[in-house]
Amino acid sequence: DQQVKQNSPSLSVQEGRISILNCDYTNSMFDYFLWYKKYPAEGPTFLISISSIKDKNEDGRFTVFLNKSAKHLSLHIVPSQPGDSAVYFCAASPNTGNQFYFGTGTSLTVIP
């Protein structure tokens, strides 16, 4: 059973515009969330995180929003750049351990 879902397998955005990537989860025990970015032939690299005590975390062009009641988080990239083109995974961890559960990923293409 997929506990973390990314329902959009792909997204295309014009350079300079906002990219919004969405992620939904089902397990109410999840209390820590991360976004990873993955280029082809490379492993995922950590991008940004948020804990359940917050509803927003910002790091430069990247902002993650968490809506606990809706069990939904989103990653906003503003402004989007061609180098942001990659697959983005969201991941969630329960408060009982340090295992992470990953979504299926969203492939972002930023068009110059």
Add this chain to the structure above:
Amino acid sequence: GAVVSQHPSWVICKSGTSVKIECRSLDFQATTMFWYRQFPKQSLMLMATSNEGSKATYEQGVEKDKFLINHASLTLSTLTVTSAHPEDSSFYICSANNRHRAKNIQYFGAGTRLSVL
């Protein structure tokens, strides 16, 4: 910092043979290492969690005798796929926690593509 090296990046083997995949943390000591498996168009599925010097904890449905994990040091974990069969063909990826940094961030290797003929 926080580089994880995984080797080999691609391996092809005959059915019935065993394959070993190495995961090394190059510039930090890893408290815990994780092994994932990814099928095409699916998410990374956690297979097992290993702590240095102790037995790995396997996720439900993962055969521990099939996927042997050894975490002999704070910088090396190995996954051995024993008697591999075509259905074991997949992308295997490891990650590690940096014991001196936030435990909740994992650093990933580049992955190993296993093809069993």
